[in-house]
Amino acid sequence: MRVLQVCSEIYPLLKTGGLADVAGALPQALHRHGCDVRVLLPAFPAIRRGVAAQQHLAGHPALIRGQLPDGTTCYLIDAPELYEREGNPYSGPDGRAYEDNHRRFALLGRVACLLAEGRDPDWSAQIVHGHDWHAGLAPAYLKAAWRTHGRRVAASVHTVHNLAFQGTFGLNVLGELQLPADFYQQHGLEFHGQVSYMKAGLHYADRVTTVSPTYAREIQGEEQGCGLDGVLRARAADLSGILNGVDDQVWNPLRDPLIPHRYGAGDLASKRLCRSALQQEFGLAPQAQAPLFGIVSRLTEQKGVNLVLAGLPDLLARGGQLVVLGSGEPALEGGLREAAAVHPRSVAVRVGYDENLAHRIVAGADVLMVPSRFEPCGLTQLYALKYGTLPLVRRVGGLADTVVDSALENLAEGSATGFVFERFEQTDYVAALRRAFALYRREGEWREVQQRAMAQDFGWNAAAAQYATLYRRLLP
Incomplete structure (x- = not known):
């Protein structure tokens, strides 16, 4: 043909x-x-x-x-x-x-x-x-x-x-x-x-x-x-x-030349080294007690960045960190930059797009945020799954087709691969955020969900x- x-x-x-x-x-x-x-x-x-x-x-x-x-x-x-x-x-x-x-x-x-x-x-x-x-x-x-x-x-x-x-x-x-x-x-x-x-x-x-x-x-x-x-x-x-x-020739942590340490599902210690390198690159505190969240996205309301910005106090109060790469609506860009200025050891923002940095964030973050109002397919959550970076998404479009929430029953069944919320509302988003913090404290279960995420085939x-x-x- x-x-x-x-x-x-x-x-x-x-x-x-x-x-x-x-x-x-x-x-x-x-x-x-x-x-x-x-x-x-x-x-x-x-x-x-x-x-x-x-x-x-x-x-x-x-x-x-x-x-x-x-x-x-x-x-x-x-x-x-x-x-x-x-x-x-x-x-x-x-x-x-x-x-x-x-x-x-x-x-x-x-x-x-x-x-x-x-x-x-x-x-x-x-x-x-x-x-x-x-x-x-x-x-x-x-x-x-x-x-x-x-x-x-x-x-x-x-x-x-x-x-x-x-x-x-x-x-x-x-x-x-x-x-x-x-x-x-x-x-x-x-x-x-x-x-x-x-x-x-x-x-x-x-x-x-x-x-x-x-x-x-x-x-x-x-x-x-x-x-x-x-x-x-x-x-x-x-x-x-x-x-x-996902193009395996471009997005594959086992042979990605754009990340500081290559790794697979059996070598998550090297993923943690990517995390440390990302913290050092952006001047964040070198802590491992709470998740490092990442965003690689257009900074728009459609992408749910307004939910992330409004939920920052909760994220920071729980000890989390946030790295953002993207550009978009001036009010959202400005709000994120202001947060980074007030909390330079916990929040970092790079306005614009950098393909190399996108790979380093996907590899170095613990959770990748895609809390979209609507999302035809989404590719960043697929990249995140492949890199053992658990996606936090709304149950909509392709996000609903690719990520399984870490609810208790899904953890028990062995199907969980990330964190999913239903309504495009602050309460639902923050509840998913809290589930991410709760699972992160259970190191063994977190590692199992990472490995399951990396085993998904979205080629x-x-x-x-x-x-x-x-x-x-x-x-x-």
Whole structure:
């Protein structure tokens, strides 16, 4: 099967979030399941610098074929006027979305369709698999091409990584999209008088997936449907949740070159050395009597950082420590920085993102916090499980699918892997926090839960097998 993955970022070349990790790991996993996978990307400077063996396609000067660091063949859209901007691929230095984003990502969808139509004389896609709103127009262009050619050019799959980000633009962009006029309607691109790229993907794709089974159910309801729950309920028969995986080549404490001491489930003493190194790096008190909590996240209310900030007095009163890496809402950044200034031996904050530091925090912390209001899949809790760092999460989305609470009955049954709370409320969060402190004091049980967490298998093989099965069902 010839599969074209369409995305806006990819690890290790350009990353703003978990989408890049998925885009970087999925192609190789699909190769192992018999798929001939290629990747289409905008030629952002960081991506173009990391692609080898670049050559322009004959007769198509705006298309470059090359190789990603893992050897996967890729295509880059060479449009400097749209993509040659350093930094964030979606917004400028002021944090404001680029005014021409509609044009930049419409081109991504249009070129995906062209590659299905055979613009590369040596290869054409049978399946076009787009990721998030940035690739949302690809299924629409394929549906329009069906009209032109009188046959289906390629089947399409659209994966929702986060429904809250929808790529919505004013009606004035319609003339630039070069799509049939009747595509702008309730059963098409139209969304409350605007154009929605995410809705286009949901409506026109042959199949829709999202990144965990629980999130697939949640987005069909009003609370988490972000206004598109009706569209998703209408597509329920074509909607499935496929849990993301962890790239063992990148996240593996046994051979991670980014952590100070490598370790496995049978060598948790070396994990404690990672803890000591993290405390020393941030000037925290070198204590081991209470847990060290970590956060690697966008600092937003959606990620539950407001719960963490409000619960800091309880955490500190019990002797805990907190290390934070991320950026986001100014009020939350400011609150955390203030806490670090008042409690420099217990709280440390690094605003921004640093991939190397993210690995050191995941390895060095005792508990990783992901107390999200909603969470399509979550990858940091999967990394934490693999590193024996017990996740503290809300029972929502992919967090509900991957972490088992350390309640007494689960400890007795041998299924506990972390700490889970139900409602997005301070009382529920603090109760989970207290369970973490209580279990930490029982060293033997804590170690058993760590080892069980590390034994979980969230590799990409299972997800790739499900995607490959889905692709085969779409072929004639």
